[in-house]
Amino acid sequence: MKPTDVSDPQYYHKVVDCQWGCPAHTNVPQYIRLIAQGKYTEAYMLNRDSNVFPGILGRTCDRPCEPACRRTRLDGEPVAICRLKRVASDLRGDIEDLLPRIPTQKNGRRVACVGSGPASLTVANDLLPLGYEVTIFEKQDRPGGLMWSNIPQFRLPPAVLKEEIDYILDMGVDLRLNTPVSSMQALLDGEMGDWDAIFVGSGAPRGKNLEIEGRYDSERIHIGIDWLESVAFGHIDRIEDRVLVIGVGNTAMDCCRTAMRIGGTDVKVMARKSREHFKASPWELEDAEEEKVEVLENHSPTRFVIEDGELVGMDFELVDWHEGEDGRLRKEVKGNRIIPCDTVILAIGQETAFPWIERDIGIEFNEWDEPLVDKATFQCTREGVFFGGDAAWGPENIIWAVEHGHQAAISIHQYCQDLPIGDRPPYGMNLVSRKMGLHEWSYSNDYDEAQRQKMRHVQLEQRLQELTVEVEEGFDLQQTLNEVERCLNCDVQTHFTTNLCIECDACVDICPLNCLTIAPNGDEEELRGRLSAPAVNLAQDLYVSENLPQTARVMVKDEDLCIHCGLCAERCPTAAWDMRQYDLEIPYAGLEAGARHPDRVGVLAGSDR
């Protein structure tokens, strides 16, 4: 194998599994370290740099970081990253003074955002400090998009949502509520103002329908996201006793749990497939079942049962699924079953809808009626018009919308300066040794065997009484202290300097996870087979050094299970191994990599013990 190039910021980035897994590349290990030191405000601000909404995401994030967490591969459970984010948000001090200063002298560029969800808000957050004037058009009477309308209050309290949206609005957003954009042509023609760039962050607002017998014969059949929106805006405050929720994604979870709080006594979630194919996040499914929602699998709906004009039930095929030779699932019908109910909520997916964008103005759509959007620049086929969030490629989640917002803001800034938007600003990195003494490191390097802390929930009776009671209570101090120590400090990298190595084997011998090997070089596949322990996880890289000075063999490190305990560096007589804290420098609109925190190195190096 060729020697690994660790000067490429992305190599060490990939070692920090959580940060690599996070669409916005939040610096998770460092904010967990700050929480461990009680520096909640700093932890919050570090989060805010990349994910903009730590309080909201600390409760609602889809957490791609957690399945990625290295800890999962060691003791089965990831660090409760999301919950710790909430700790930082809950316990932070006043941050108003730490937010970017907004210049009073504007730069003369005006940007229109359609929709006030997380993508548009992120665009505003990134552009306002640069002197842009940003106008957001929102069809509802309050900002937030699906964060407001689709996430129930028992998961995300309105106060948390409002506070974080206000941080951005207070930077000087020109927010036009109750102002739907009904024509892109009109927006482009200057009928709603003159714009240098337009950002479409209007989400994926159309819930999928289920066109089967009886669909339009009752008023008690609802589309999930519309129904949730009606509940959020107070238009609906009751539901009948027996409710069937069709679909088993996260919207279905929000629907069934909401139903349990406004009158539902017998709420069933109906899934076509079996449990391993459920789309809902495991923790949301767990919470729903804890609230006595029944989940039935392998029930495929065939018709609504209507008697005397009333919905009385729903007919399902009972099915088994078999994997065909082509790898696709095929169903075998074993019979049918009518399940009585009073109301049905359809939560089987959602899609984008652009009835307001004319098809003859240079914005091209594909065969599924989705706009053609460039994956890197977020620009559509018409110059100066950008898409992000669910509006770009269909439903994702908040953290993706935030990252889309950051990238679109970079494009808009480049576009407004007449720079090519395809030239993406490079990432940077910083590496600082954490060595303090002969056997001392300035990070908590010992492996802590603590198990993942369980979130405490409000008593079942209490939470079902009211829609607004937040279910999760957050971690207490002791839980926080236990959980932060579970973090493996993957950002503190094992950094190797080849020409210092005397090949004494001390590092190889001490490594508790057998990550290290000194061996003759070879092809990756072959090399993986003759390491100290089998390197079977192909998703994880092998680090390979230059040829070692004495024997011309190479130092190989399997990154897969390294717990970053620093023992290799501690037992290294020549400091060929060193533990260096890695900091990914992320570029934002108008801010080169590292520009936001030029003093970060000093802060990191001297901050914690």
Added chain:
Amino acid sequence: MSWIAKPRIAHPGLPKNALGLTRRDYEGGMSTLCAGCGHDSITAAIIEAFYGLNLPPHRIVKLSGIGCSGKTPTYFLSQAHGFNGVHGRMPAIATGAVGANRELTYVGISGDGDSLSIGLGQLAHAIRRNVDLLYVIENNGVYGLTKGQFSASADVGSKAKKGAENLQPPIDPVLLGLSLGATFVARSFSGDKEQLVPLLQAGVRHRGFALIDVVSPCVTFNDHEGSTKSYIYTREHLTEVTDADFVERMPEIRASYQPGEAIDVRLHDGGMLRLRKVAEGFDPTDRDRAYAYISEGLRDGEVLTGLLHVDESALEMHSVSGTVETPLVDLPFEDLCPGSDALDALQQGFR
């Protein structure tokens, strides 16, 4: 965060031996030797060797004397029996232990100071008695624990850290062993586990005294330019005369080597030692020729490694003394202490 213990968490894919144990089960406490010490590598090789031999850790006895080497048994086999004796006296203690219980497996760890200076007489007699023991000399050419004075194995011309040159001739443990009639003599290097591990395994399986001299660089006092026991010097001057594969109880010999390239030695317990890459003109079963070959190599500044002499036919201590097979601890009291009448009868026989 000073000096953490090695975390107990292990690689989930670690292989298990016939006893269902992983390498980690053969480890000991954290080493307090200098970072990069060759002794720690030997410790790791010992762990690997015993793991590979499928020996239950609690049936092993580890013994040592004084010095950096004397500390090392703490760092492997924490479930084994241990005895840390006075300086240079480990061979006597080992002799007693082996005499009392022949069912256990014995490993003695010594150093060049412990074996070749203060304990030379002890070592000589353990060799002579052919005590059934694996005896490892962790040889770094200096007294590390007392700040790096030349030891009895320092080569003529080798320089101390401050530049002083050694003028006294060294005692070579391999030549010493050969001349005293040792039945298993090997030399290896702490930085070459591929060679060391099978040698250790063969030494454990050898019935009798197995002497392995392991060049083990002292990173703190003897790893500089001018040293003849540094990592780099050893690597540059190392010549492997035999490459040993220890094959446990192999039913038949697979003919994978050209004739003349390999020599097979059947061990007493049925195990097989296959020596390959044997240097031309070298025969490890011929003591006299081995002695000549090695002393010639030493004169030329070569560090000859591998299994240098093996003699499976010699009688070990128990056979010579005709001792009882049962460990003393398992003997009924009446047999162990047959009473004054038996003593009188015995004494009568000497009159």
